[in-house]
Amino acid sequence: MPQLNGGGGDDLGANDEMISFKDEGEQEEKISENSSAERDLADVKSSLVNESETNQNSSSDSEAERRPPPRSESFRDKTRESLEEAAKRQDGGLFKSPPYPGYPFIMIPDLTSPYLPNGSLSPTARTSNKVPVVQHPHHVHPLTPLITYSNEHFTPGNPPPHLQADVDPKTGIPRPPHPPDISPYYPLSPGTVGQIPHPLGWLVPQQGQPVYPITTGGFRHPYPTALTVNASMSRFPPHMVPPHHSLHTTGIPHPAIVTPNVKQESSHSDIGSLNSSKHQDAKKEEEKKKQPHIKKPLNAFMLYMKEMRAKVVAECTLKESAAINQILGRRWHALSREEQAKYYELARKERQLHMQLYPGWSARDNYAGNYQGKKKKRKREKQAGEGNEHREYFPNPCLSLPPITDLSAPKKCRARFGLDQQNNWCGPCRRKKKCIRYIQGEGSCASPPSSDGSLLESPPSSPSMISPSPSSKESKPQTEQMQPLSLTMKPPPLLSSSQHQHLSMAPPPPLALLDNSGAGKTSGSAHNGSLDPSDVSSSRSTGSASSRPISACHSHSLLPSSAPTQPLSLVTKSID
């Protein structure tokens, strides 16, 4: 098995995750090409890291000086630079083992927890990127993934939401049971909703049920009265129409559903020009705007970002999301497999539930122009020389972070079988489409992901659960390619660069590495990673993004001099 065992043999088994580090792989590839082939990749990496780090250390100050003054830089460029600077300043310590206090999933949500940064209850009702959507403040919270997979917080006496007969006499909307354990999250006071926004808050298990007790057939039932939303108003079929104001079973607005912020101005502005079709059009428009916007479920990284953003903001003085996201991106890579796996698991579950809740929903629905209020996003032009080339030749030190490659994160076939067994993948998976096996295995699976509700112990993503798949050949021991996400396993410590060296001795190199050594050229499908979305992202990031420097987070979080971070972009950019 080509996966790195963070030293534990607790391989989570998602090869594809490795590919997330395709940059790393690519760079390693380049490195190995450029340097002696015999050199251990890890050595190369670490040495490069050290070099860059030392460079960074010694020249971080002079870097700015050396950097030629912006020639004909646009404001964007300047902004970028400032961003880079900021990131440089702030990111540093982020790459030491993040001081994760523990995983939120098993944390008992505590509003009073100091873990909640002040700003965590972030900006309320902000619009997401100008999309006229309303987000309740509780939608945003660093502890969002606080969803607890343990039953202990859920009194077994509470009937499942869909059986909840409690109906609000006023609204006719089924009321959530308000279990004492949940109430802290969702103090559904008249005007306000929960204070703890949780992207998956609506998934909070009840009655000791699995997080996703909803079966394909049953989840709609609780909403008959709630589905009073004028169907004509909605482009969504009634069953897709969120109950009422996007209320979830629990009466809690589903984070994925946002009601377009209908601008009131239109209503009175119409008064003047009531006549004619104009008014009608306006009306129509307004109605359209009222259509709930079902957002995409957050992916693992988004969940992670949501949770960690506040933390990063707190740790650093950064506020710019772009810079923070860079940091988070690197932190994401620095996460241990298990940690990442948890997010993947969450994301998977959210997707799953999302799919169940809105069977007809397609991500395409949210594409520009497909729903009111959404402006077309202008495609960012790829700058001519902005290829990945530079980046590849100047490995990003941050990428030499622990090769947390494989996650048994539920990535469908890819995760289950790994890249080396693509023949086992379902067709769609090979084309990066929806995994049919995954859907069949999961979506139709009425049984909870984990019977005891403890996803931590037996995550459904566990290949064995997902697919007894015929393809899971006996040839390969399960331990190798289908390792369950046993969170009981000791999480491999985040590796420092030095550790990374050690890691390089880890048994089977990641597939990517193998491929790299074998395949050589990155171009096209040289490595398996080309099949992985990460490659797409790689191409997407077009160097400009990935090469952006994110380095030092001043203050406490600074790494010891041994492992400062190196702004790659500085290296890459300095070339010309």
Added chain:
DNA sequence: ACGCCTTTGAAGGCT
């Protein structure tokens, strides 16, 4: 007011 930036992952569409 609105778009861009920036990250990763998922998914749809196009070729």
Added chain:
DNA sequence: AGCCTTCAAAGGCGT
């Protein structure tokens, strides 16, 4: 089958 594009969150910043 592979590549490309869009969207999801977030908040500062530029236009």
